[in-house]
Amino acid sequence: MKWSEIMIHTTNEAIEPISNILHEAGASGVVIEDPFDLVKEREDQFGEIYQLNPDDYPEEGVIIKAYLSVNSFLGETVEEIKQAINNLALFNIDIGQNHVTISEVNEEEWATAWKKYYNPVKISEKFTIVPTWEKYEAVSSDELIIELDPGMAFGTGTHPTTVMCIQALERTVKQNDTVIDVGTGSGVLSIAAALLGASQVTALDLDEVAVQSAKLNVKLNKVQDKVTVSKNDLLNGMNGQVDVVVSNILAEVIMSFTDDVAKAVKPNGYFIASGIIQQKKDQVKDAIISSGFTIVETIVMEDWIAFIAKRG
Numbered sequence: 216m217k218w219s220e221i222m223i224h225t226t227n228e229a230i231e232p233i234s235n236i237l238h239e240a241g242a243s244g245v246v247i248e249d250p251f252d253l254v255k256e257r258e259d260q261f262g263e264i265y266q267l268n269p270d271d272y273p274e275e276g277v278i279i280k281a282y283l284s285v286n287s288f289l290g291e292t293v294e295e296i297k298q299a300i301n302n303l304a305l306f307n308i309d310i311g312q313n314h315v316t317i318s319e320v321n322e323e324e325w326a327t328a329w330k331k332y333y334n335p336v337k338i339s340e341k342f343t344i345v346p347t348w349e350k351y352e353a354v355s356s357d358e359l360i361i362e363l364d365p366g367m368a369f370g371t372g373t374h375p376t377t378v379m380c381i382q383a384l385e386r387t388v389k390q391n392d393t394v395i396d397v398g399t400g401s402g403v404l405s406i407a408a409a410l411l412g413a414s415q416v417t418a419l420d421l422d423e424v425a426v427q428s429a430k431l432n433v434k435l436n437k438v439q440d441k442v443t444v445s446k447n448d449l450l451n452g453m454n455g456q457v458d459v460v461v462s463n464i465l466a467e468v469i470m471s472f473t474d475d476v477a478k479a480v481k482p483n484g485y486f487i488a489s490g491i492i493q494q495k496k497d498q499v500k501d502a503i504i505s506s507g508f509t510i511v512e513t514i515v516m517e518d519w520i521a522f523i524a525k526r527g
């Protein structure tokens with residue numbers, strides 16, 4: 216099969232909405248080239264073990280690459296993508312240079328392009344994320360390993376918004392806790408919660424592709440006895456209360472359902488909210504506090520913020 220590579224030069228803030236647009240347009244996976252990854256490696260903060268080529272990275276902003284199968288309506292698909300990206304500006308999302316280029320590649324190149332950027336990576340004190348196709352031996356006996364095949368869902372486990380959630384889960388989840396993961400993507404956060412000792416984890420996503428991907432990864436990590444994956448819009452229709460709700464979604468979405476989260480969290484339980492771009496930090500914080508939470512920790516990574524909030 217022939218593939219066409221679409222390349223969009225944009226901003227950090229626009230990664231998630233543009234990735235969603237590309238997924239909805241049928242793109243097969245999305246690769247993010249972010250110059251922060253290079254800096255991160257130089258700092259060697261978490262002992263990352265891969266080499267990156269600076270020539271592949273933009274000097275400012277990020278490049279999002281995705282692959283579309285070449286068919287008779289490719290031109291229309293590309294136009295729809297461009298239009299949807301332009302519309303993001305209406306929601307005050309900074310789309311930066313918004314430079315879009317298209318080129319053709321074959322299937323073999325696509326397979327390499329995707330995997331080149333995804334290697335075993337230690338993302339927190341306890342967790343190392345390992346792509347299913349890589350061999351990896353644990354370095355220490357208390358290291359926790361998450362094997363992942365994100366397929367077309369968001370959640371390679373290495374995005375700053377995900378990393379912050381995993382670090383927050385490490386600090387909040389206790390043995391036998393119950394957890395809800397809203398917007399599970401590849402299922403990475405639910406798997407992390409189960410490996411940290413949660414007895415029951417509910418993984419929810421609106422996107423059927425994510426639901427299938429999460430189910431696969433839950434089995435791969437042998438936590439299917441603890442994690443249930445379902446298609447659901449945020450917390451709609453959910454009953455009962457849990458110890459921890461974790462959600463890595465856009466700031467606007469977080470703000471839209473903080474009251475529902477407050478109903479779903481037990482007194483003294485936690486809400487971990489991520490996917491928040493710096494500029495939206497105060498708005499999201501206010502929304503979380505006005506729903507009855509106290510912010511106990513603010514985590515910052517690159518342009519992103521995550522909150523650990525406790526219900527009073």
Ligand SMILES: C[S@@+](CC[C@H](N)C(=O)[O-])C[C@H]1O[C@@H](n2cnc3c(N)ncnc32)[C@H](O)[C@@H]1O
Binds near residue numbers: 402404
């Ligand atoms: C940024 S990804 C996070 C994936 C994963 N939890 C992680 O941390 O890497 C956000 C996910 O939220 C899902 N999502 C967006 N809106 C949603 C909604 N209204 N209800 C449930 N899931 C939603 C998307 O499909 C996507 O999989």
